[in-house]
Amino acid sequence: MAEVVVVADKEAAGELAAESIQALIAAKPDAVLGLATGSTPLPVYRALARRVAAAGTDVSHVRGYALDEYVGLPAGHPESYRAVITREVVEPLGLTPSLIHVPNGAIATIEHAGADYEKAIAESGGVDVQLLGIGTDGHIGFNEPGSSFASVTRVKTLTEQTRKDNARFFASEDDVPMHCITQGLSTILRARHLLLLAFGEGKAEALAGAVEGPVSASNPGSAIQLHPHVTVLVDEAAASKLRNIDYYRYAYAHKPAWQKL
Ligand code: PGA
16 A cells, blocks of 8 residues: 655655655665656755755766656757756756656657667666656556556657646647657556655545555556555645545554654
């Protein structure tokens, strides 16, 4: 079962996640981080940047693999996930740019971009901790409803809902790309620890389905139920549709001191 931790707000979630990631980097300086984009992980990156600066943690050997990328955006487009990861993660944390990877959404090489990415992740030894947000339609990465639990990095067509949700980053909904390249559910499940974050009422239904609903490709987030080490960090609003919330609070209140996230 996922460990569900209900926190006061996204800043508190960011601190908890950052504490865990900082401890990982201290123990393994070339740790492999699974990076997510969107609004959800930003408090984690901010807290982690503050923490590594304050502690003088050496992050120069940290490696990273982003979950996904849009297909066909011009190189350097400010909303490409390569640009977002550079702006929100690599620069503020002071990571080594050549060690941080994003799926290649260029049309010219798209046919083998998925296989190339899978190979690179495997050769790195695998992702130590994977940050995840969840879409209002239940997607993790850009694995839209119906994605196979056996899926690996490949091109997907974004749902209309996701294009609407992401229109805020573009001039209009029409400017949101139709296709993406995303790690598959099987790729994500190979990470050693999954850290899923969700904030706000808009995520409550998808989150409840992921944590407590039937395991179904119709709700890709439910794939987390197949993973042995999952931490879910949520605010009260995103937690509002969880049936077993009292148990999650009880378990966290009695968490053994020796047990990490
Ligand atoms: P958000 O997106 O973090 O911007 O809400 C999450 C997702 O689509 O996975």
